[in-house]
Amino acid sequence: MRQASVVILTDETEFARLLTACWQAERQAPVVTVLTSDLWREQQGPTRDLVVVGPVRDGKLSNVLRSLDPATAVILCAPADLKEFGQLRTKYPRLVHVPLREDWAQTLLLVAGESLRRVEAARLARQAERAAAKNENHATLSRYMLEMKHSVNNALTSMLGNAELLLLEPGQLSSQSLAQIKTIHSMALRINEVMQRFSSLASEMQEAENASQAETEETDSTISQRR
């Protein structure tokens, strides 16, 4: 699993210090960057999976939140009343509020852990979708090639057969023409070898897919029997 990246955005040094220390004690610590509201520039900021917004100077909170990408996971751990938080949630659906109570650090770590897992899961899902789209393209190409195999083989039959007929009865053909026909014949045989390799590859892949399918069905059957 790749290391997650977290930005702690606060003007309170103690908040950042305590949270960083708590995170360092965790088994899987993310890469933590601490920024003050003055240094915060969303567009130029480091790439991050999660932004933890801690206490900031008066009047800075709305500016900070406004600059955040709505798609970024954000945990707000700063004083905010319920009404204000409700308004913020409407605008930032991925915003989670952790009240600044006695056990805020532990709660925040739990929420942050879940949030980072979700970010990672979403990243893996996107990666899988890209891979699936790529595989789909390859599959389309392969299906097309398999469908074309018949036509290619028919064309090769004609090329090979007619070349052989010309070689059997060269007639008035010059030695150069004969050599060219022999080249056509051997190249047609070469194409045939390539097509045969392609066919065996397709068969091997099909067998592997069938074996995998059978294994999956067997596992499913074992699980349902245990239940």
Added chain:
Amino acid sequence: MHLFTVEKYGETTAVQKKVLIVDDSPAEVKLMQSLLEKEGYWPVGLNDPTRVEEAIAHERPSLILLDIVMPDRNGYQVCRDLKGSAEFNSIPVIMVTSKSSVSDKFWGEQQGADGYVTKPFTRDELLRAVRRFV
């Protein structure tokens, strides 16, 4: 009728070595005809697989070379019908096809085919298969 015959040999010889080629591609038929003619066979071409029985009754071939992928009636169907017919089931049938997988060959044998040649074939491969029967 899509029948074309080559009157090159005497009647007796021709009947003994007559080969019916059933393929929807005229170019393929022509090619196989040329290859077989050079070896002394009397090849008869047919492009319409729905008229195989009619052609056999008319030509009385000693061997049938049968393509599989054809419109209206595929080679498997033709072979199944011929092998199920008391009148025609003694005539050997060689499938000549671009369908090259093991399952295709197996299915061809299940229909009663006596031989199987995959396209593209060389002259030697075709003649070797033909000589097994005529």
